[in-house]
Amino acid sequence: MSHGFDLAERLRTREDRDLRRHLEVAERVAGRTRLAADPKAQAAEFDEEAVIFASNNYLGLADDSRVQRAAELGARTVGTGAGASRLVTGDTSLHRALERDLADCKGTERALVFSSGYAANVGTIDALDPDVVFSDELNHASIIDGCRVSGAETVVYDHCDVADLRAAMDRRSPAADEQWLVVTDSVFSMDGDVAPVSALCDLTERYGAWLMVDEAHATGLFADGGGIVQRAGESDRVEIQLGTLSKTLASQGGYVAGDEALVEYLLNAARSFVFSTGLAPPSAAAAREALRIARETDRADRLWDRVERLRSGVEEMGYEVLGETHILPVLVGDRDDALALDQGLREYGIVVPAIRPPTVPEGTARLRVAPMATHTDADIRQCLDAFRAAGEEVGLL
Numbered sequence: 309m310s311h312g313f314d315l316a317e318r319l320r321t322r323e324d325r326d327l328r329r330h331l332e333v334a335e336r337v338a339g340r341t342r343l344a345a346d347p348k349a350q351a352a353e354f355d356e357e358a359v360i361f362a363s364n365n366y367l368g369l370a371d372d373s374r375v376q377r378a379a380e381l382g383a384r385t386v387g388t389g390a391g392a393s394r395l396v397t398g399d400t401s402l403h404r405a406l407e408r409d410l411a412d413c414k415g416t417e418r419a420l421v422f423s424s425g426y427a428a429n430v431g432t433i434d435a436l437d438p439d440v441v442f443s444d445e446l447n448h449a450s451i452i453d454g455c456r457v458s459g460a461e462t463v464v465y466d467h468c469d470v471a472d473l474r475a476a477m478d479r480r481s482p483a484a485d486e487q488w489l490v491v492t493d494s495v496f497s498m499d500g501d502v503a504p505v506s507a508l509c510d511l512t513e514r515y516g517a518w519l520m521v522d523e524a525h526a527t528g529l530f531a532d533g534g535g536i537v538q539r540a541g542e543s544d545r546v547e548i549q550l551g552t553l554s555k556t557l558a559s560q561g562g563y564v565a566g567d568e569a570l571v572e573y574l575l576n577a578a579r580s581f582v583f584s585t586g587l588a589p590p591s592a593a594a595a596r597e598a599l600r601i602a603r604e605t606d607r608a609d610r611l612w613d614r615v616e617r618l619r620s621g622v623e624e625m626g627y628e629v630l631g632e633t634h635i636l637p638v639l640v641g642d643r644d645d646a647l648a649l650d651q652g653l654r655e656y657g658i659v660v661p662a663i664r665p666p667t668v669p670e671g672t673a674r675l676r677v678a679p680m681a682t683h684t685d686a687d688i689r690q691c692l693d694a695f696r697a698a699g700e701e702v703g704l705l
């Protein structure tokens with residue numbers, strides 16, 4: 309009898325169910341890079357350079373020299389690692405400077421940075437310890453895990469459907485002292501659509517509940533470097549704004565923005581904050597510089613220009629593109645067709661991942677095109693030409 313773990317068998321099961329994932333190594337984080345198939349324990353052997361339309365480095369700041377210099381300076385002046393939890397000796401001037409800037413951008417009293425967006429979501433929901441969480445059905449896994457860890461009763465409402473949420477809240481008539489949390493992504497990463505933030509504010513106000521908005525994919529791209537909450541002018545009505553430093557802000561880490569009591573409470577009670585080493589100072593410095601660039605330059609306009617050209621170009625060919633943001637999910641439908649299109653694009657030097665069930669509903673397999681502000685005219689043309697050629701080869705056009 310064995311009490312060990314048969315991981316090879318578990319991997320085979322995943323393989324059989326088409327759920328086995330594989331790593332691919334990128335030489336650098338940029339609009340163009342060379343990639344290598346998973347070398348396992350060996351050194352990577354890179355293929356030809358490809359254009360990446362699959363990164364959340366939306367403003368292309370991960371290899372921006374200003375951001376690189378800020379990280380370097382952070383490492384030299386403060387340290388490469390925080391060395392301890394923020395509550396011990398890991399709280400530095402760089403963390404505080406970033407938090408002031410995030411709070412200013414989000415229109416809140418305070419902000420608190422975590423070591424990742426995942427940690428921010430899990431730690432925040434767990435620490436709030438709500439009686440009931442109302443959660444959009446397409447919310448990110450870190451929100452789902454936060455609900456699980458908190459042990460709260462979780463009511464999942466239909467995607468972006470305010471009427472369904474309202475009906476769910478009506479059905480779940482509260483005991484007098486219950487505490488309710490409504491939580492939603494702002495920009496949904498696989499659909500590129502946007503939560504109805506103002507309508508959600510109306511509803512949470514009506515029920516005396518709190519609203520938490522995860523701006524992971526929106527931070528830095530909308531009004532003055534803010535997210536959808538700022539675009540909607542609702543900074544004062546959303547109790548908890550949350551996001552990541554790892555996408556547009558080209559770094560690593562997560563943040564929560566809200567009032568003084570929220571931040572003071574979380575730094576005491578969020579276990580992923582208390583029991584984890586503070587964010588690495590170079591990451592804080594890089595995110596701060598990226599936020600400055602997002603707010604003070606026309607980088608975001610350049611992204612929207614590329615988004616518009618790609619969306620209209622792909623639509624003119626006859627593809628259906630979902631959503632209304634910088635994330636362009638090109639609907640294919642059949643999972644095998646989506647994989648074939650993904651492979652076909654690669655033959656033309658374009659990397660766009662196929663997103664298949666169970667990540668998205670059956671029959672809605674898609675290619676998630678993520679343009680970057682730094683993509684050149686030639687990159688955009690190459691992407692459009694590839695969509696036409698590969699689409700015809702696969703029989704989609």
Ligand SMILES: Cc1ncc(COP(=O)(O)O)c(C=O)c1O
Pocket residue numbers: 424425426427429448450493497522524525552553554560561562
């Ligand atoms: C909506 C959303 N929330 C949270 C996260 C987690 O952020 P991080 O990558 O910083 O852990 C992500 C993406 O990774 C995300 O898409």
